[in-house]
Ligand SMILES: Nc1ncnc2c1ncn2[C@@H]1O[C@H](COP(=O)(O)OP(=O)(O)OP(=O)(O)O)[C@@H](O)[C@H]1O
């Protein structure tokens with residue numbers, strides 16, 4: 273989805289600016305219809321703690337529960353992936369963090385605590401204080417996130433003025449510096465160009481530059497490489513990784529591409545129909561997924577398999593209509609392991625104790641145990 277009308281729309285240029293700082297580890301992620309979702313208590317206070325987040329849209333076409341009980345935490349310096357097929361609520365979750373959902377039709381409940389501040393229901397002043405300097409976002413669609421009538425330089429300087437308080441030469445120099453740091457060729461020349469004069473990869477780098485110009489503690493990157501060719505994808509990912517190492521910022525990386533997750537992330541939350549259905553350390557999820565949906569996503573990722581095959585096994589069927597969800601497990605119509613219980617009872621997210629700190633929402637997980645029997649406290 274494209275970036276919605278932002279209550280924090282920049283004064284002039286269309287800069288969506290938002291988002292770096294210190295490092296550590298250990299995210300828990302969860303969701304599920306009201307499930308007791310945190311896998312284990314965190315050792316230290318997280319930068320961001322999302323709990324039982326729910327987002328509903330009331331539109332002329334009906335009511336949609338786009339996010340349905342999502343919980344996760346993110347620590348300073350950590351990278352958490354949110355993965356899942358199209359329409360599962362990844363972008364809506366991200367936009368909720370920044371208070372950028374269209375207020376007329378969106379209702380959010382639950383809790384989003386950023387460094388102790390509650391953001392659900394916060395006033396615009398609080399949200400403005402968080403956007404950009406604290407949390408920055410690289411939007412999913414670079415062309416809609418950039419303002420076509422202003423040069424890249426004007427848009428970048430505006431972000432720098434707003435979030436760093438710099439003008440004139442200082443703003444110009446920083447604009448060139450952050451743009452150069454994204455690996456874009458001839459950064460000073462690019463500043464004079466308009467978005468339409470740049471390739472998709474360059475536009476994406478401009479958005480990255482706008483985000484990091486704010487020197488955020490946390491970066492939300494929504495499908496930062498999906499629109500790019502494979503070579504450019506790899507370059508942009510490398511630039512993001514290098515930036516994160518330099519600045520120590522935490523990152524929430526939204527993607528449907530598990531290859532990107534493997535490259536960049538320590539932990540992941542797999543979303544399906546507005547809920548987290550599995551979460552854990554990336555290495556564990558990839559080695560031994562418990563949820564059939566996670567396994568299906570993994571099976572359809574060619575780059576993870578290290579082999580070229582004519583046709584990869586796609587998950588059969590389609591994501592159900594969010595306005596008309598099955599009563600039991602939302603994945604049941606597509607799941608080869610589904611049984612009668614799955615049709616009637618929505619599985620809750622349950623944690624698995626152990627060093628990997630993971631959780632899944634499935635009555636018949638792939639390791640053969642019943643999650644109801646596992647201790648998740
Ligand atoms: N402004 C809106 N008004 C009504 N429904 C919306 C709005 N924005 C999102 N939705 C609905 O919320 C659901 C989740 O959308 P979202 O954009 O978060 O999906 P996503 O996981 O980011 O998908 P993609 O991978 O395609 O970007 C979708 O069903 C979408 O139709």
Ligand code: SF4
Pocket residue numbers: 563564565601602603604605607608609610611614619633634635636637
């Ligand atoms: S609860 Fe049942 S239908 Fe749902 S993912 Fe698990 S086995 Fe499949």
Ligand SMILES: [Mg+2]
Pocket residue numbers: 273362363364412494
């Ligand atoms: Mg999206």
